[in-house]
Amino acid sequence: MSNAENDHELDWHKAADPGELDEGQVSACPIGLKTVALTKLNGRYGAIDNRCPHQGGPLGQGTLENEKIRCPWHGFDFDPFTGEAAGGPDFDVATYPVQARDDGIYVGTPAPAPAKRTVSDVLIETMTNWGVDAVFGMVGHSNLGMAEAMHRAENAGKLRYFGIRHEGAAAFAAAAYGKLTGRPAACFGIAGPGSTNLLTGLYDAKADRAPVLALSGNVDSAVAGKGAFQDIDLLAAFADVAVYSEMVRAGSEHAELMTLALKHAILERGVAHLVVPDEVQIVEDPDQQSSGPEGRMPDLRVAPPAAALQQALDRIAAATRPVIIVGAGAKFDMAAIVAFAERLQAPVLTTFKAKGQLSDEHPLACGTLGRSGTPVASWMMNKADLLVVFGASFSNHTGISPYKPIVQVDTDPLALGRFNPVTVPVFGDVGVTASALTRRLRSHPALVDQRPEVADRWAVWRTEKVRRAAKHPDGRIAAATVFAELSHLVPADAVLTVDVGNHAYSFGRYFETKGQQSVLMSGYLGSIGFGFPAAMGAWAAVPDRPVIAVTGDGGFGQYLADFTTAVKYDMNITHILLNNGELGKITQEQRSSEYEVWQTSLHNPDFAAYARDCGAYGIQVSSPAELSAAIAAALSHPGPALVEILTDAQSN
Incomplete structure (x- = not known):
């Protein structure tokens, strides 16, 4: 017997193949949006709602005892044909008509009601x-x-x-x-x-x-x-x-x-x-209107106070070797900052988090400052007589010298002079302030054009990088070699997501950015495991740009199951995995503290084979001669790809 009003108004769904249910068997069968408990008993088929009204137990996972379906959760009994409950009519469940056809067992259900707004x-x-x-x-x-x-x-x-x-x-x-x-x-x-x-x-x-x-x-x-x-x-x-x-x-x-x-x-x-x-x-809410940002958001492009701006201009006018330091807080204002730097012919240094905000191809770019930085950046900062800092928070890892005169510009008043007093704190939108400084700029008569010195320092550093890239043990590749190849091969519009570990220090030091590349990292938290999930986020944000994840074996090991997510959604991510078989940064820290190296070795799978098992492109490289071709092939692959590079744990 059926609760349905008229069989001709029902939607019929195939619930089981012929002979699929044994005599005395009950099974949970999806039919459309519903699931029924389908039973074969004494040669008859019955279908009742799968959900026990007590606490929602799945009746189709229950058992048939004394010709009743027994709920697997709490033992309530139900007639498989009428839906009547042993506990009384308050617990009766709906039933649905069943037809045994040549090609299977069909169950009829009313057409689903239109979805209600919740x-x-x-x-x-x-x-x-x-x-x-x-x-x-x-x-x-x-x-x-x-x-x-x-x-x-x-x-x-x-x-x-x-x-x-x-x-x-x-x-x-x-x-x-x-x-x-x-x-x-x-x-x-x-x-x-x-x-x-x-x-x-x-x-x-x-x-x-x-x-x-x-x-x-x-x-x-x-x-x-x-x-x-x-x-x-x-x-x-x-x-x-x-x-x-x-x-x-x-x-x-x-x-x-x-x-x-x-x-x-x-x-x-x-x-x-x-x-x-x-x-x-699931509370119905048919009448409440959704809302949006219209009329709710202010214009945040706040101009700096006149007095602070004038103090900054006076300091800049007195400097002969000013240097500009850019943090991640200036990410969306780089055009105004570059225009300011070019008027001063002042070198531009970035924090590690801001790497790539100015291409290293620019004649004023000096790369990254600090522990993950280049000697170009540290040299130019040490010779400066004024630091003009935009959107940086003076982390101890960045190494901005507190002994230099500093003009600091930030949209966050709490960031100004956060750790040490600065000479001139300027509260204002970074882009608006940089443009205001450029418009009213007065420079010192003896202002030094520092571009030739920047070029000289790059020449010295690039020579050293070539020397380091040439050294590698058998079966392993030096980090300098990896990042030299990536610098050449990664497209100019790529987004690079970098994990935490020795490879990140090497990336900051050796990789040279170009074009409109963007770099993302777990900056202040420094959380290992960030790199590959971040690449998925970057791909979702800009699916038309190349996305490259750069991780170590330790970081990727934390979220390697989500490589299958990238395959499922066909994310065009190229994963450069530096495998040195250990938590290399921790090994170094143990040694620098004069401890024995302990529990930093890793037991790794064949990551390239793992990538292939997931349905992606995967290749393992252990020779510098194979590196360029392997990376190029992965970058050209239309979907997830992984290049596992066996690297030297001692080179960084």
Whole structure:
């Protein structure tokens, strides 16, 4: 007997092949959007709703006892033909008509009702109105309502969803997207561990001031705080990492909460976080309008105060050898800074995080300053009589000399003189301030054109790099060799994502940027494992640009399962993997501390074979003579590719 009104109004679905069910067997069978518990008993077929009304147990995974289906979770019994429950009519389940046809067993269900607009739809519509077009995450039991809204947005062409293998990779990918574009992407997890797994990548976004939206499903409000399965206080867990973290409730102004979250993420350049309980996600909300950024965002291009600008101009006019230092905070203002530098003929040094913001081909470029830097940059800083610093935060790894006169320009007043007093702190938009300095610039009569000296220092350093690249043990390749080849082969418009470890120091020192290349890294958090997930985020942001991940074996080992994610979505990522068989940076630190080397060796797979097993291009290289051709082949491969380079652990 069927609950359906008229058989001719039903949608018929094949649930099983002929003979697939044995006598006395019950099986869970998907039919359209539903799942039924299909039973064969005494030669008859019956189909009832798969969901036990007690706590949702899957009846199709139960057993037939005394001609009743027994729920596998709590033992409730149901008639396989009528749906009647032994516990009384309040627990009866729906039944569906069954037809045994020549080609299989068919079950009829009413046509699905039109989808109703929910709280999740309001949230996701508002999110896409703000320009969030990419979500990295994992769908699970406590975020299914939001996942369905994302599904609808993806079908409407407003969103791209990337299902990852570990939520940490999702957060790193979203952080990299924000670093590259200045716009937020979203990462997405379930209650409990699904959301706590996001935290490391979100701390990376916090440390490097990248806008990210984090979305957490949560347990039902009715059981929250009672020690339920996967019940943790997510607002408390995210309190330190997020600039905004709020719970979405049934009676909330849902669009406004999403708007506030994204406004905080963008304006404060940080992590915004929303927690949406399971039952709230599916609350019908047909009338509430989504919102967007119109009329909500100020113009942030603030001019500096006149007095501070004049003090900066006076200091610049008194300098004969000024040097410009650029940090990641100047990423989107480089044209104005370069124009300023060219008027002064002043060398431009970058922090490691800002590597690539000025091409090393520019006659004023000196490469990176600090521990990962070039001797060109340190030489020019040491000879300077004034440092003009744009968008840098004076990290101890950068090594900006505090003993020099400093003009510091930043949009963040807390960054000005953060660690030591500076001569002239200038609060203002970096690009606006650089343009104002250029317009009103007065230079010293004895101002030195430092371009010839920059060229000389590069010549000395490039000669040394060639010498280092020529030295390598049998079966291993020197880091200088790897990055010399990459400097030649990587396209001028590429995005490079760099992990943490010895290879990163070598990259900063040896790799020469060109054209419009962009470099992304886990700057202040310095989290190993960043490199490959970041490449996925970069690819989602700029799929038409070449994306190259540069990692060590230690870093890639943390998220190597997500190589399958790149294959699944056909991400055109070239992965340059430097395999030295150990945590080389830690080995060096143990030796420099005069400890014995301990527990830094790695037992690695054949990474190139692993890439091929995943369905990608993979090749292993151990000879310098093979390196160029291997990298070129990987770069030309239309999809994920991995070049595993066996490198010398002692060369960096």
